[in-house]
Amino acid sequence: MRHTLYWILMNEEFGEARAASLHTDLALSSLGSRTAEEAFRAGIEPRNIWIAVCDASGVPESRRLGKEKPRSRPF
Numbered sequence: 001m002r003h004t005l006y007w008i009l010m011n012e013e014f015g016e017a018r019a020a021s022l023h024t025d026l027a028l029s030s031l032g033s034r035t036a037e038e039a040f041r042a043g044i045e046p047r048n049i050w051i052a053v054c055d056a057s058g059v060p061e062s063r064r065l066g067k068e069k070p071r072s073r074p075f
Helices: 003-014 016-025 036-041 046-057
Strands: none
Touching: 003 016, 003 046, 016 036, 016 046, 036 046
């Protein structure tokens, strides 16, 4: 997972304002009580950070790959 995908998933799941707040304020016990921002600076993989945010925030497994987009109808 790349940093950009992390932000896409964060913004889809939480909205931009809450995603930004969680990124800088939520201490993630599974990452040594670092925030996501601190974890990125420490070189932790974005995938592991995303999973830690999901675990701490109660995001169900079914939404961890992103919200399902409506499919366009074939013509």
